[in-house]
Amino acid sequence: MKTSKSKELNKKSKEKQKNILEMLKSHGAKIYDDLDNGQFPKFSIPSRSVSNIVYDKKLRQYILGNNSALRSAKNSAQLRSFTQLMWLAFFANRLTQEKKSSTLRDVYYSSQAFAVEFEDQSESDNIIVDLEAVTSKPREDFHIFPEERSSIFGDLDIEYTIPGYEGKTMNLSNHPDGYSIGPSLTTCDLVGTSAEIVIAVEKGGLFTRFVEEQIDKKFKSIIINTGGQAPRSTRTLLKRLHDEMGLPVIILTDGDVYGEHIAMVIKSGSANAAHLRELTVPDAKWVGVWATDIEKYKLPTIPMTEFDIKRCYDLQKDPRYQEGIWKKELDVFLKLKRKAELEAFSKYGLTNITDKYLPQKLELAKSL
Amino acid sequence: MSSIKEKFNQISPSEFFYSNRDLAGFSNPTRSLYTAVREFVENSLDACDQKGILPDVHLTIKAVDPEKPDPKPYILTVKDNGPGVDSKYVPLAFGTILYGSKFGLKQARGMFGLGATMAILYGQITTNKPVIVKSSRDGKIQDEFELLLDIQKNKPIIVKHKTKEISKSGLSVSICLEGDYSKAGTKIRDYVYETSLITPYATITFDDPKGQKFHHPRFVKNIPSPPTIIRPHPHGIDVERIRRMIVESLFEIPNIDDTMIEKVRKDLGLSKKNLSFTAIMEKARKKGKSLPCQTRVVIALMSFLKMDFEKLNKIRIEDIDVPNKKLFYWDFGDSQSKSVDMDSESQYYNLLTHTVQGEPLTTFLTKRFQRVGPTTAVKFAKFAKFKPEKRMGTMTNQELVKLSNSLQTFEDFMAPDSNCLAPLGAEPLEKGIKKFFNPDFTAVVQRPASAYSGFPFIIEMGIAYGGEIKSGGPHVYRFANRIPLLYDEGSDVVLKVVNDADWGRYKVKGEPPFVIVSHICSTRIPYKTAGKENVADRPEIERELRLALQLLSRKLAAYMSKRGQAEMAKKRSNLYAKYIPMIAEFCTELAGKKKEPDYKKILEEVNPIEPKKIVEEEKPIENK
Numbered sequence A: 001m002k003t004s005k006s007k008e009l010n011k012k013s014k015e016k017q018k019n020i021l022e023m024l025k026s027h028g029a030k031i032y033d034d035l036d037n038g039q040f041p042k043f044s045i046p047s048r049s050v051s052n053i054v055y056d057k058k059l060r061q062y063i064l065g066n067n068s069a070l071r072s073a074k075n076s077a078q079l080r081s082f083t084q085l086m087w088l089a090f091f092a093n094r095l096t097q098e099k100k101s102s103t104l105r106d107v108y109y110s111s112q113a114f115a116v117e118f119e120d121q122s123e124s125d126n127i128i129v130d131l132e133a134v135t136s137k138p139r140e141d142f143h144i145f146p147e148e149r150s151s152i153f154g155d156l157d158i159e160y161t162i163p164g165y166e167g168k169t170m171n172l173s174n175h176p177d178g179y180s181i182g183p184s185l186t187t188c189d190l191v192g193t194s195a196e197i198v199i200a201v202e203k204g205g206l207f208t209r210f211v212e213e214q215i216d217k218k219f220k221s222i223i224i225n226t227g228g229q230a231p232r233s234t235r236t237l238l239k240r241l242h243d244e245m246g247l248p249v250i251i252l253t254d255g256d257v258y259g260e261h262i263a264m265v266i267k268s269g270s271a272n273a274a275h276l277r278e279l280t281v282p283d284a285k286w287v288g289v290w291a292t293d294i295e296k297y298k299l300p301t302i303p304m305t306e307f308d309i310k311r312c313y314d315l316q317k318d319p320r321y322q323e324g325i326w327k328k329e330l331d332v333f334l335k336l337k338r339k340a341e342l343e344a345f346s347k348y349g350l351t352n353i354t355d356k357y358l359p360q361k362l363e364l365a366k367s368l
Numbered sequence B: 001m002s003s004i005k006e007k008f009n010q011i012s013p014s015e016f017f018y019s020n021r022d023l024a025g026f027s028n029p030t031r032s033l034y035t036a037v038r039e040f041v042e043n044s045l046d047a048c049d050q051k052g053i054l055p056d057v058h059l060t061i062k063a064v065d066p067e068k069p070d071p072k073p074y075i076l077t078v079k080d081n082g083p084g085v086d087s088k089y090v091p092l093a094f095g096t097i098l099y100g101s102k103f104g105l106k107q108a109r110g111m112f113g114l115g116a117t118m119a120i121l122y123g124q125i126t127t128n129k130p131v132i133v134k135s136s137r138d139g140k141i142q143d144e145f146e147l148l149l150d151i152q153k154n155k156p157i158i159v160k161h162k163t164k165e166i167s168k169s170g171l172s173v174s175i176c177l178e179g180d181y182s183k184a185g186t187k188i189r190d191y192v193y194e195t196s197l198i199t200p201y202a203t204i205t206f207d208d209p210k211g212q213k214f215h216h217p218r219f220v221k222n223i224p225s226p227p228t229i230i231r232p233h234p235h236g237i238d239v240e241r242i243r244r245m246i247v248e249s250l251f252e253i254p255n256i257d258d259t260m261i262e263k264v265r266k267d268l269g270l271s272k273k274n275l276s277f278t279a280i281m282e283k284a285r286k287k288g289k290s291l292p293c294q295t296r297v298v299i300a301l302m303s304f305l306k307m308d309f310e311k312l313n314k315i316r317i318e319d320i321d322v323p324n325k326k327l328f329y330w331d332f333g334d335s336q337s338k339s340v341d342m343d344s345e346s347q348y349y350n351l352l353t354h355t356v357q358g359e360p361l362t363t364f365l366t367k368r369f370q371r372v373g374p375t376t377a378v379k380f381a382k383f384a385k386f387k388p389e390k391r392m393g394t395m396t397n398q399e400l401v402k403l404s405n406s407l408q409t410f411e412d413f414m415a416p417d418s419n420c421l422a423p424l425g426a427e428p429l430e431k432g433i434k435k436f437f438n439p440d441f442t443a444v445v446q447r448p449a450s451a452y453s454g455f456p457f458i459i460e461m462g463i464a465y466g467g468e469i470k471s472g473g474p475h476v477y478r479f480a481n482r483i484p485l486l487y488d489e490g491s492d493v494v495l496k497v498v499n500d501a502d503w504g505r506y507k508v509k510g511e512p513p514f515v516i517v518s519h520i521c522s523t524r525i526p527y528k529t530a531g532k533e534n535v536a537d538r539p540e541i542e543r544e545l546r547l548a549l550q551l552l553s554r555k556l557a558a559y560m561s562k563r564g565q566a567e568m569a570k571k572r573s574n575l576y577a578k579y580i581p582m583i584a585e586f587c588t589e590l591a592g593k594k595k596e597p598d599y600k601k602i603l604e605e606v607n608p609i610e611p612k613k614i615v616e617e618e619k620p621i622e623n624k
């Protein structure tokens, strides 16, 4: 049964690769024809300026509005970035064909082999975002991955698609340190799982504790360490676990405004990635640590800094923080002007969090 | 100059300059060698200018002993084809400080009458050798002098004098002096080079101590018309100068001693004869205005005293009281003061009042200033609230201040006469700039004449950009009365004006390849020192410099923006040439094609008009 499913999945990922290549080819062909017809090639690109980033209530995420800008090779001021983008498409095409992965930094250096100049990495990063905006595909689809790594642990069978490992399978509960979420896990096929929930935690320390305390077994869960703000590869994986495997996602963060926002970004994306729509898990649930938990569980606290407070006020303006627990907890944080870390539970014993807090929150999540 | 003369009349002028020689540019062997070259070359050019001769100036510097290290004695010779100096004035001109022929109000390089003599003096004190001057006025006989200077007495000592036949007029000076050519060489070569830029009608050659020859032939054939001597302009005159002019205009009451009486008798043709008082008066009336002024004053006095020569011998005039019409005198015979009344109807009364009280204001103005006619003088008197017939000698201090202020502010005087100036002219200046710097762009302006402190001046300025000019500009070339100024530029008014300019506004950025040539012409350049190296900042001069620079800068800006557009177009076409093939390469692989698209068509489309063409279209602007 597993094999038939795996074949089907393999077909699916092949299909996806084919689609990407087709799309790149059609873009390239358009430019080619323009040049061949003695015309300056041009294309339009959705505007990523602040005024064009709007919150879509239905999609529950930020998206780009209708404004778009024309990029033309005739405009000498755009000629350089036009060329850079063309090169990137060309480079992404090779990566995708050869199923090679690369990092943002790799891209920056690779450009030099083709005499395409980037001032610095931020310039090349920016062009990568341009490519995402034009194609509406995340860079991971073009085999470009970020440096940051987060990790995963739990009963999940996967099948690799990257060259050299194609067809190989793996169960992600075999190694107690967890598996780092890199290109291979982002592109693998998800074959099967016995888990019934995904628990995303903000911190590596708690991740290790959860593995030790066998939370995966006790609560039939897959545990993911986001390592602070979740990288896009991790968010993609979360989304696939939710969409493809039908698993609910809950999020556990520090009890402060940053923690609250980490959860929010997993749920509904960030303004920076408004041009992409495959990165959000709108049904994900933030279960703690809430501001209201600080009183309820009598957690030791630290005072908020001025910077923390400013961040609270900033988020109060965000349309996503206008209702529900998002608004309520933010208000309480502002009222308390104090925050509490996940480790704060250790005051009541190292396993207090897994024995008492987590079960209560899991129970609560069902009603959220 | 006269103020220095006055202040230091206790010691001889040459003694003063001997002990203050760094004032005149003779501070050390390097600077002195340079200054000596300058003084002689400038004298030669001045002499030729004055006579309208196209100058040929030959400068030679030779080491007495080439093996010796610097500083060491050099023989400096400057030879010209000018008018020379009259034999009897050679010792004075070259052996006396403050003796010169250029004190009059007209533009010349020399102005103090001390340059040549200072160089000679410096040579003498450092090497103890005489100066050799060879001069021929007529081109037939040449006088050759060997002179030493008596510093205490400010007098020349003629060591040798001989004459010989010759075929060309001109003058040559040769001195032996302590110098440092290894250090002064660059400046001297620059000086010769820049002199030929600002004197394009001169041929200048230079044989240097190392055997190198520098030849700068003339590239302009006609000499600018020579300047004429003129009177000061009333604008910007000051109280002190008016006071001095009044003193010059007053006749002194003559001291009637034996010599004076002898002179009057001689003028009347009465040396031998003794005539009666009435006969003398009759004789004088007949001679009338042909008599010298002083003699007429004596006769006027005699007419009121009613005395003959014998009686006149026994008195001394004490006072002429014009308001009370009384004449006071001391009688030696009676040993007492006496007085006589003066008849105001008498023709001699006017003469005496004139003598004592000076000219009427209107006469003073018309006679002693340029640009003041009788009508203007009367208009001015009304403006300044003076009676037109007000006698200059009766002016109080306050009135003098009022007069001077009014002269400066009265607007109806015509602009100063610039006939006394000899600017180079825009055309030769432009020709020189083009020849010397070979730039892409040149613009030249000659400002109308203006005046400071009663001295007229004209600013000429040129600006050049690009071509063979090296970057790091603006390179400023300063000239005053056709002299290049190479030292002390830091404190010069021209530098100040250039540094104040906001070049960014004129589209000149970074380290631009550009040159500014500034020429100030004046009857008196306000040098800061007698070394004639930097010009003081008089507001009137500063203003004219600014206006000239602004005008040129605007022309430069117009050129720069065209040039900028051409450069931009070129840059853009380069951009296309660089990037379009890359785009073609990338999209070929993306589109899965083998052959690259034909992008030549669009490259041709963006290729601008040939850059060369644009530069040529530029040319007409330069000449405007």
Ligand SMILES: Nc1ncnc2c1ncn2[C@@H]1O[C@H](COP(=O)(O)OP(=O)(O)OP(=O)(O)O)[C@@H](O)[C@H]1O
Binding pocket: B039, B043, B044, B047, B080, B082, B083, B084, B085, B093, B094, B099, B100, B101, B102, B109, B110, B111, B112, B113, B114, B115, B116, B117, B118, B171
């Ligand atoms: N080469 C020459 N040909 C003809 N006359 C000359 C020559 N050199 C000097 N003279 C005469 O000698 C005079 C004195 O020259 P000197 O250089 O001492 O004074 P200057 O040129 O009048 O003033 P400055 O001190 O400013 O140079 C000059 O005014 C000029 O009459």
Ligand SMILES: [Mg+2]
Binding pocket: B039, B042, B043, B109, B110, B111, B114, B115, B116
């Ligand atoms: Mg002189």
